Amino acid sequence: EAGVAQSPRYKIIEKRQSVAFWCNPISGHATLYWYQQILGQGPKLLIQFQNNGVVDDSQLPKDRFSAERLKGVDSTLKIQPAKLEDSAVYLCASSPGGDSTDTQYFGPGTRLTVL
Amino acid sequence: GQNIDQPTEMTATEGAIVQINCTYQTSGFNGLFWYQQHAGEAPTFLSYNVLDGLEEKGRFSSFLSRSKGYSYLLLKELQMKDSASYLCAVKGAAGNKLTFGGGTRVLVKP
Numbered sequence: 001e002a003g004v005a006q007s008p009r010y011k012i013i014e015k016r017q018s019v020a021f022w023c024n025p026i027s028g029h030a031t032l033y034w035y036q037q038i039l040g041q042g043p044k045l046l047i048q049f050q051n052n053g054v055v056d057d058s059q060l061p062k063d064r065f066s067a068e069r070l071k072g073v074d075s076t077l078k079i080q081p082a083k084l085e086d087s088a089v090y091l092c093a094s095s096p097g098g099d100s101t102d103t104q105y106f107g108p109g110t111r112l113t114v115l
Numbered sequence: 116g117q118n119i120d121q122p123t124e125m126t127a128t129e130g131a132i133v134q135i136n137c138t139y140q141t142s143g144f145n146g147l148f149w150y151q152q153h154a155g156e157a158p159t160f161l162s163y164n165v166l167d168g169l170e171e172k173g174r175f176s177s178f179l180s181r182s183k184g185y186s187y188l189l190l191k192e193l194q195m196k197d198s199a200s201y202l203c204a205v206k207g208a209a210g211n212k213l214t215f216g217g218g219t220r221v222l223v224k225p
Binding site for chain 1: 119146148150156157158159160163165202204211212213214215216217218
């Protein structure tokens with residue numbers, strides 16, 4: 001079974017530029033998550049989708065971050081404009097159905113450096 | 116909200132045992148997860164506890180006490196490849212949101 005795919009793996013941009021990340025979850029997984037992991041810290045949830053609807057985006061900085069999952073499969077996360085403090089690894093995860101026993105499976109992440 | 120605490124770093128010798136503690140304060144509880152994360156890689160699932168007690172899975176065991184808001188991950192017969200960060204994560208009641216601790220970096224020495 002193929003795992004969670006993410007691209008690009010690495011991205012370097014200057015502050016105030018825009019960037020987009022892509023995620024393809026495990027086939028059949030209804031729930032998709034985007035996390036931000038700053039070096040030396042645990043992942044922090046940015047947004048959770050159930051199919052193509054948003055379940056939780058309470059920690060998403062909506063003035064600069066946006067995410068969509070239009071057809072309930074792939075998802076994109078965008079930052080516009082980027083700030084220095086956005087330098088982090090952006091992890092995508094998916095789980096089968098979103099119930100309490102669900103295990104989340106993570107992709108390899110995109111390492112973003114903002115200069 | 117959720118508050119999860121675990122030690123920042125631990126060092127142990129190859130072949131030994133290490134216990135990583137995790138304490139949590141949550142407004143709702145739907146289970147506790149442990150993940151392993153090697154440097155530069157994605158977190159990988161190790162264990163899930165929702166009821167009190169010990170869950171054993173090979174060299175790794177995880178314990179949960181809901182009344183104490185406490186869990187530990189026990190790594191036995193340590194191998195060099197066990198050098199990694201270990202993340203404790205609690206699933207809350209609302210929307211099954213997973214909140215992670217800061218991670219414990221374990222260094223295994225020969």
